[in-house]
Structures are given as structure tokens and as C-alpha cells.
Amino acid sequence: MLHIKNGIVIDPKNGIIGEKMDIFIKDGKIVEEVEVNGCKTIDANGKLVVAGGIDLHAHIAGGKINTGRAMRPEEMRHVRQKTGKFRAAVGRTLLTSPAIGYEYAKMGYTTAIEPATPSIYVIHTHEELDSIPIIDKATLPLFGNWHPVLRYSADKDIEKLKSFVAWVLERTKGYGVKLVNPGGVEAWMYGGNVKSIDDTVPGFGVTPREIITSLIAAVEELKLPHSVHIHCNNLGMPGNYETTMETIKLAKGFENERRQVLHVTHVQFNAYTGSSWRDIGSGAEHIAKLINSMDNVTIDMGQPIFGYATTMTADCPWQFELHKIAKAKWCNRDIELETGAGIVPYVYRPKNPVNSVQWAVGLELGLLVDSEKIAVSTDYPNGGPFTSYPYIVTLLMSRKFREEEMKKAHPYMEKATSLSSIDKEKSLEEVITMTRVTPAKVLGMENKGHLGVGADGDVVIYDIDPLNYSSNDWQTILKAFENPLYTIKSGEIVVKDGELVGETWGRTFWVDARADTTTEIIEADLEEYFNYYTVKCCNYGVKEAWLRNPVRITAG
């Protein structure tokens, strides 16, 4: 039991904006005062009290980050913490599993979602998720280039698609449906790509538009907590904002009262104007206007951070492009009939005009899109380490800090983006929304992102007074977000004064959507499919008992 008294609470979901109030935690949940007596008290007088942060898109486990670690031994020479009371933690942009849990907790984050697992490797993904301490987590299997999905989408057979999605989520203990360059990765198996949402995928006579809308239909009918989560076609390419806009508009045919029907991820990488690297510019304003005008699409930033990064996506053709551009190491994986993956080390340089534009585009999106519709992310480790979230939040809150940082960027940024003309400074309430409320809502996690009774006992106390701070004093804001006074996970104190003091084990959420579906209608297709596969159907997938701390969520 825990009593946090006198803190200044910002809990936007429950309409509490800077009120002095007490918070009580019992059995890992937020409770009413009467239920708690004679327990440990934390005096948070004059300090900001908020829910734990949620990262809805970070490649924290699975085949990609692990291949990245193998490709980049130099990463492992960055020592974050030596063995002592806790485990050793190393990694510069590619952190080890313990380092991931510790570093999230050390900046007040208590939940993170792995957003792209090839299903055949999901056992590895879960092994790694189970090795990450403290935080709660989940994983999203990749659907956008999977042969049965392509076939059912071509046939417009939503019933079969629903059964397949439900079957996969159960087999993989997955949380939702992820698409990466739908159709493009299948085309890559023949050395190609798709260039628009109306290109035809070789061998299937289906278009990305049909794949996306079929999967949205299936996910909505299955009533999954999380919507379709998409990495758009043409990622990284100049002029791609138009493809992104068209993709976003596909949501117009669908409705959901509780949440968005489409989450478009790391939009910074998909928001460029121009026809080549020489005239690349920002399409952020167009996209922001469109997102703000719709009520059923959400996005996350994908903010690049100047410095080291390691790009890793299922978007094989793009990773090959990047390998040629960056002249860096490249690893490609074809994942039989399901998806693919590519990994390329990268450095974002402020003196590079394109990198400067990318940096500005991420911030433009963060500033221009309504806080209820955009979440903070770096698409870790694609845009850089997630440990930069305090830096991003401070940039959004302080125009003065932005001006300082803009001085480092290449002058081309000034010409190609409108960042320097944006005066907007997000309030504490807005950045708390972008890092807590919005990601919880996007993921459909009702007990997260707020401090109402019944919510998870994930609470953070930051050393900043919400009733008395100045956006010009960015040093204080940055320091506060980098060093929480307390991070409390499920009622346990895990971080005090920015230092790790406790290690707990979080939960892994997965979604059971089988109630209204039957595998009977796809049985013959699965049998055919596994004829061409390296494992048998009966050996495919992960049992719930193999997970450290699984939580089954029933769809509906």
C-alpha cells in the first residue's frame, strides 16, 4: 500500500489539471482513500504527479533488435550500469533487455509495445520481452505481407480474414495487427516494391489499399482493443506524404466509438514533400491538418535524434535503399511467406540537410497535431534511443530550447520546413497527454494512462511544479523529465531520485479474439499453407504457460 500526498496531479483523462490531491495504491491498483490505512507515505508537496509513461511503438525485443546487436558489437561497449544490486546494462542505441526495462523506468515509463514481430520468431520475441524487467509490454505480429492475408484480401473474404487474425493472435500471444509496407515486402521477394496504395502486389492481384481496408474491417468486426497499426508504403522517400495522406483517408470508411480505426506510426518518416533528396521538404502541415480534421486516425512522431541510431524495419526494400544511401552495413531477412526484415546502422547528423529536415518534420508533427491524436516516439531504435523522450518533450514545451537546438541544424531546414515559424509551446497537460493518455487510448488499455480509481498503480513524480514553471527555463523541464523523483510500478517504488532502487516484473498482454470466429473455415487453407513451411502447424506458436506473466484480454 502506498499513499502519495500533496502532489500536484495532472490526469487529463479524468479532467484533473494541476490539482493538489492525494493518490492511494493498493494491490497494484489506484484505490479510494478509505481502503488504505497506516501505509507508506510519499510527500510529493509541490511536485508533478502523473501516470506512468507508455511507449506504443518501440522495437525492444525480437529478431530485428537481436540481429542488430549481433551486427553492431560496438554498441555493447557502451556501459550503462555494471553488475551490482541490479543486472549489468549495456548498449548505446541497441540496449540489452535489462537495460531497456531500467532505462524506461528511469524516465518514468512503465509500459512499452514491441510493434513488429514476424510470427514464426514470436517465441524469441516473448523470451526477450520476458527478460525486460519492470515494464508491462505486448507485441504486434506482422500481417501486411502474409500470404493468407494477401489472398483473403484479394478475395474480399473478411470472415476468413477474421478467423485468421484471431488464430494468429492466439498462436503468437499477440496484441494487435501490424502492417509494414503492405504488399511491398512481398514484392521485394521478387526484387521490387509497390509505389502507391493502388499498385498490384505480384502474384496476388491485390493492392495495398485492399489489404489495409480488409484488415481494418476484420479488426473492427473482431472488436480488438487496438486498431490496425500501419507503417505506410513509400517510407523514407521524398514526396511520400501523398501516399500517407491517401492511406489516412482509408479510415473514412470506418467508425469506432472508443478509439481510432487506424494508427499510422512514425509519421515523420512518411511526411516528406519533394521529388528527390535535393528538394525534399516537409509535408507535416498537410498531414497535421488532415489528422486534426478526422476523429478516427491517430499517429506517433517517429522523432529522429541527432546522433547514433540503428534502423530496423520489416520494410526490406526501404532498408536496401538506405543501405545504398548510407553506405553502411546491411542485413536482410526474408521470412518465409510471412514478412521480411532489414537492418542498417545510421547516424543522424545535424549538418546533413536531409537529417535536419527529418528532425524538424518530427517536431512539426508533434507541435501541430492535437495532443489527443499524436504520441511521442522515436520508433526506437530507428530514430534514436527512447531515452531521448525527455529531450523531445522539452523541445515541444519550450520554444527557447527549440531555438537553441535549431542553431545546430543545417540551414536548409529553414527553407524546407516551417519549424522556425511555429510559436506553439505544448503545455504540461498536453505532453502528459501525448506520453500517457493518447498512447493508452490508441492501444485500448483502459487501466493505463490515467490515475482514476481502478487504474494500474503506475505513478510518476517529477521534480517540477505544474502551477509554477516557465517554458523558457527548459533546463528545469529537461532535468525533471530525465530524473523522476519516483517511478512507481504496480505500487512498487522502482526509481528514486533518478536512480534504480527496485526491480519488478511486468505483464505481457495478449488478445483472445476467437469468441466469434472459427478456425474451421480456414483449416484447409492452413493445411495448404503449412505444406510450404519449415514447421508443422501443431508446433507453430507460443503457449500461454511459456510466458512469465501473461494477461489474456478478451476482444469485444
Next chain:
Amino acid sequence: MLVIRPRSDFEVNVEAEITPELATKPVEEIRRFRVYYGNRLVPLEELFDLEKKGDEEVLILEGDFSRVKWVGMGMQSGEIIVKGNIGAHCGAFMKGGKIVIEGNADDWLGAEMEGGEIIVKGNTRHLVACPYWGDLEGMKGGKITIEGNAGNYIGEKMCGGEIEIKGNAGDFIGTEMKDGRIVIHGSCGYVGGDMKGGEILIGGSFELVPAFVKMEDGFVGDVNVGGQGKVKVLK
């Protein structure tokens, strides 16, 4: 000057990041200087006899140091004289000063070295002046002279400085080399893979990867990476 002698044969490797600067410290501090013996941190005096003679910035290593790694790591000035053999990573990240090894050197001699001089009277093993795995630049400056033979992987991703080998060397010389100079008086195996710049001079026989173009005074390549590296016969 500080004379260091092993007290006994080591059962496991010693990792001793000692530099000539240590010789200028008070005796008490020298004794307590911490080194790894296997996975245990121990004071220097537990493993070595220490004899300080004045404040001169010189280390003299007497006895068998073949299991002692990281000697002279990152050193900036002064001199180390190794009377016998030395273990791996000797002179790694070295920036200045001089190391003289009268016996043989193990792997990773002068890895990522930036300046100063290393002289080996005997042979060296592999990975001389190379970058550590994953790093983009090997030796950047200074000079390494090897009187005897050297092993495989010499001067990978080298960006400056000079390596001179009086004897023979193994395979993979100057792989991904960008600048600097490697001189081999004897023979060696494969040379110049993915070489972008710099110069390799060889007195004896050698094997060139096929992606080099023959010019009047030698070969230029590696054309696979648009390289302008030069491989020539040492006259």
C-alpha cells in the same frame, strides 16, 4: 622509473591498464593500483614486485608478461620497455610516447592507435593496428615497427600512420584501408580488399584481390568500392 616483475606464473589472464604515468606516482599509489586477475580486482602489488627508481616516466617490464593484457592502453607520453613477451591489446588507443617490446607481441597490438611509436623486436600475432569489432576506424597515426613476422589482419580500416614489417605477414593486409602506409619487406597473403586509399608496399610475394587495376608503378583499387588505394612493389 618503475620496474615491474611478475611474482609468479599467472593461472589466468591479467588485465593491467598500466601506462608510464604510473611511474611518476607515489609508491603507495602504485602498489594500490587496481588490475584484474581473472574476474577479480586486485592491487598491483599482489601480482607484481614493484621497484621505483626516481620519477622518470618509464616502465620496465621484466619477466613473462605474455598473459598480461592492455599494457600501455591509451598512453600519452613516456616509455615502456618490455624485456620479454607481451600480452594482447598492448598500446591499444595509444596517443603518444613509445613502447619497445624485446620479445613477441600478442593480438591487437596498437589497436585504434592515434600516435606514438611501438617497436617489436620479435613477432606479432593478428590484428595489428585494427579497429575493434564494429568500429569504423583503425590506426589513425603513429608508427609500428615489427622486426619479425606478423599474423593476419594488419591495418584494417587504417586511416593514418605507418606500419613497417621487416619479416613476412599473413592474409588480409590493409582491408578497408583509407589512408596511411603499410610496408612489408617480406611476403604476405591477400592484400587490399575493399581498400579505399593509402599505400601498401611489399618486398616479397603477395596475393592481390582481383579488383585492382595494374598501373605503371603498381596496382590501384579496390574498384569494388571506388578505391584509390595503391599496392606497390617495395624497391
